[in-house]
Amino acid sequence: MKAKQGKQPEGIAPLDGRPKGAGAHWGTVDFPLKRHHSPHGQxxxxxxxxxxxxxxxxxxxxxxxxxxxxxxxxxxxxxxxxxxxxxxxxxxxxxxxxxxxxxxxxxxxxxxxxxxxxxxxxxxxxxxxxxxxxxxxxxxxxxxxxxxxxxxxxxxxxxxxxxxxxxxxxxxxxxxxxxxxxxxxxxxxxxxxxxxxxxxxxxxxxxxxxxxxxxxxxxxxxxxxxxxxxxxxxxxxxxxxxxxxxxxxxxxxxxxxxxxxxxxxxxxxxxxxxxxxxxxxxxxxxxxxxxxxxxxxxxxxxxxxxxxxxxxxxxxxxxxxxxxxxxxxxxxxxxxxxxxxxxxxxxxxxxxxxxxxxxxxxxxxxxxxxxIVAKPPQARDKEKIAALMSDVEKRRGAKAKADRQAIPKDPVEAVPMGSYQSGVVNLSQDATVEIYQNHSMKLPADPRVFTDSALPLIQSGKFERGLARRMPQVLTEHAKVLEIGSAAGFLSGHCANIRPDLTFNLQEDNPALRQMLGVVCALSNRAFNDRFILMDQTLGHDPAAGALAMIASVQPDALLLSDPRLDPDLLQKLLPMLPVPAPTQVFLYGRLLEQHHQRLPEVEALLGALGYVPDYGFDANIARGFRLKPPADPDDPS
Structure with missing residues (x-):
């Protein structure tokens, strides 16, 4: 039905500054502020x-x-x-x-x-x-x-x-x-x-x-x-x-x-x-x-x-x-x-x-x-939609679908998926989120902290599944573990739950993630104690020096590196300075791997020169694991 009332008169012909089609009352009062003149017209x-x-x-x-x-x-x-x-x-x-x-x-x-x-x-x-x-x-x-x-x-x-x-x-x-x-x-x-x-x-x-x-x-x-x-x-x-x-x-x-x-x-x-x-x-x-x-x-x-x-x-x-x-x-x-x-x-x-x-x-x-359920709930009725579509819509829709399917998929380099939001994470505002069991830990599906790709995994109980399944199997017996960049504490908390022989030292510089670490551990009944320690040390203004100080203090058997500040340039300085005895296991994963994966071959070459060999069978987009070779026995003819 076409409305018959309310149509405005054409008005006078446009003048400078006057919109096309403006009514008789437009601009009748002089005012300093003027309408915007767009380069794209009206x-x-x-x-x-x-x-x-x-x-x-x-x-x-x-x-x-x-x-x-x-x-x-x-x-x-x-x-x-x-x-x-x-x-x-x-x-x-x-x-x-x-x-x-x-x-x-x-x-x-x-x-x-x-x-x-x-x-x-x-x-x-x-x-x-x-x-x-x-x-x-x-x-x-x-x-x-x-x-x-x-x-x-x-x-x-x-x-x-x-x-x-x-x-x-x-x-x-x-x-x-x-x-x-x-x-x-x-x-x-x-x-x-x-x-x-x-x-x-x-x-x-x-x-x-x-x-x-x-x-x-x-x-x-x-x-x-x-x-x-x-x-x-x-x-x-x-x-x-x-x-x-x-x-x-x-x-x-x-x-x-x-x-x-x-x-x-x-x-x-x-x-x-x-x-x-x-x-x-x-x-x-x-x-x-x-x-x-x-x-x-x-x-x-x-x-x-x-x-x-x-x-x-x-x-x-x-x-x-x-x-x-x-x-x-x-x-x-x-x-x-x-x-x-x-x-x-x-x-x-x-x-x-x-x-x-x-x-x-x-x-x-x-x-x-x-x-949340949108009201009123209405399922998409494909048959009804098809009945309303014109022939030209159907033809064009079918052609567009065929064109999409015909385009060959170019090979795409696999890259690690990030689990945590980048930039500043703000937890000052309370948010109502659901809690989900993920392996032996409970995680909040909090979009302020976790990325869009990670949230569905949390909701399905599959958050960082590759790490959660493999890491507890490969850490050596009775190892002392130092994790630099623990984020929300999921990996160390889970490993500590199922490997009571291990001792974990967790470190996280990001204040919001450190706060979330406490929340996750509380939700999961993962108590801090003498074998599950939240460290106060930070990487500080000189991350290499800060990391070395932590390593010297803990003397870990396994070194888990996830903090993104530990970039390849910094690792080139840090790794040759590892104290003796050096960690027998080194793992690169998480935010470090996500941000610097393209340059990690440089780090892998350096670890090789220091006597480490790749090991443990992780998907390269999830983690890179390295084992320190024992020193050669001079009496061993091999």
Missing amino acids: VTAVSMMKDEGAYVIEWVAHHLVVGFSDLVVYTNDCSDGTDDMLVRLEELGLCHHRRNDIPEGIRPQPSALNYAQEEPVVQQSDWVMVFDADEFLSIRYGDGTLDDLLAATKAQGANGIVVTWRIFGSGGVVDWSRAPVTEQYLWAAPQTWNKGWGVKTLFTFSADKWKLGIHRPKMKTKWHETDFPDQVKWLNGSGREMEDYFKFRGWRSITRTVGYDWVQLNHYAVKSVDSYAIRKMRGNVNNKADKYNSDYWSLQDRNEVRDDTMLRYTNLRNDIIAQLLQDPVLNRLHHAAIARAEGRLAGLRQTEAYHELVADLAKASAVPITQ
């Missing part, structure tokens, strides 16, 4: 809002900083002045406000999109993206603006980019705050969490060829059998070409198409408990009365991984907010909206329903990410 965001008054200023300021030239926002049934704020922003020449008069039987969001399809500002835009008021574009590429992102997109001959959601949770914040949304909430779901892989699409728009949609536009049927589909080239959020099927259908990324390296869409669906309480009482843009319940909170309150990319925009955004609030009308409306929200919250806090909600949400926050 780059337009289309959104819908209802009672977002407390957040409008930040949302507008952020997307002006990001580089949209135009913001078209539809409102319906506002009671907090959201619409008045947007009207004023239009008068200031920074936004386009449109009324969403909803026809009978149509939900608010599709209604707004019907209007946007006919809107002159949108129709005359070069690039268009549809997204919501709780979604903020976050660009990692280049200088963090659309200017750089679209330049890179166009450089590949592409005319669209499919941006995947990143679900941001409450971060444990309960109380209402006036602080910016993008600074309050810095904890998100892991990038690998496919329930958070909804998308929005930034693309070159033609009203004749595309019908606007919530997640992506729909190609009009009349173009399916033409050469137009071949002209569509969309990239994913990492700058890789999307698969052919997405030209026709789909609203989520899949494993082959997801990407976050260039850009993501931060989705702040819940915010704080107080913000959620206010929103729950006011309805939502699609009139889903039961949407804001504890199940929805569990789904959206994901806080497993810190992501502070948004902080790159702080200074510029704050500057624009300050400029916007210099307008007395906008200032008054903004503070009135905040006062109204805070007044409503004060009333809610006096009700039993509020306190029940807080308790329910606390329980919902405790639901581990692996137990």
Whole structure:
């Protein structure tokens, strides 16, 4: 059904600085802050809002900083002045406000999109993206603006980019705050969490060829059998070409198409408990009365991984907010909206329903990410999908599959898979994670510590399985073991559990991993004692000297080296200085092997010169083991 109301007049002809298709009220009030002039033409965001008054200023300021030239926002049934704020922003020449008069039987969001399809500002835009008021574009590429992102997109001959959601949770914040949304909430779901892989699409728009949609536009049927589909080239959020099927259908990324390296869409669906309480009482843009319940909170309150990319925009955004609030009308409306929200919250806090909600949400926050079920659960019906597909979609899909299968697989060098996150690991924020038995130890599936590739192994009980199976078998009887770079303590803890004859000395410089080591040992009932010792020594500023001091102190029979600071250059200095008697066993594995595997032949040659021979049968991508040859007997004729 095509909407008949709400279509705006064409307006006057564009002047310098005036958007194409702008309405008569646009820019009628002189204001120092001007809309962005993009080198890529008219780059337009289309959104819908209802009672977002407390957040409008930040949302507008952020997307002006990001580089949209135009913001078209539809409102319906506002009671907090959201619409008045947007009207004023239009008068200031920074936004386009449109009324969403909803026809009978149509939900608010599709209604707004019907209007946007006919809107002159949108129709005359070069690039268009549809997204919501709780979604903020976050660009990692280049200088963090659309200017750089679209330049890179166009450089590949592409005319669209499919941006995947990143679900941001409450971060444990309960109380209402006036602080910016993008600074309050810095904890998100892991990038690998496919329930958070909804998308929005930034693309070159033609009203004749595309019908606007919530997640992506729909190609009009009349173009399916033409050469137009071949002209569509969309990239994913990492700058890789999307698969052919997405030209026709789909609203989520899949494993082959997801990407976050260039850009993501931060989705702040819940915010704080107080913000959620206010929103729950006011309805939502699609009139889903039961949407804001504890199940929805569990789904959206994901806080497993810190992501502070948004902080790159702080200074510029704050500057624009300050400029916007210099307008007395906008200032008054903004503070009135905040006062109204805070007044409503004060009333809610006096009700039993509020306190029940807080308790329910606390329980919902405790639901581990692996137990989240998207509501409503709906299995993928391949037959139904096939029935809806046009013949051209089926032909192109079959050809794309055949092409993928026909491409010969180039030989790929096997490389070790990393188990631990690189860079700074931050454990200051509490996180709810599930615990899994792995061999004789228990491990938390904590994405702050373990990599995306390691988490499924932890969940299946197969973490570092090759090491866990082989190392207890090859360590010599009654050996004194020194492990430099114990990480979470899994390997030494497991070996100590099943080899009571061994003595382990564990050392780890990384404060967060050392903290996790304590957690893992406590979960596993692996007590520290005189044969399982957590050392206080560090590698310090001179890792070679620090390592030698530890080796001299412990005098190990087996030396396990995993700290990535022990790079090949450092090992070239360290190994020839091993004290006598030298360790009879040396193992290189873990983070050391992961980061320096390409140069380990240099280290292996040096160990050979020092009298060590390769041994113990490890996969070279898991560990490299070396045994010290006994000195030759001069009386032995052999």
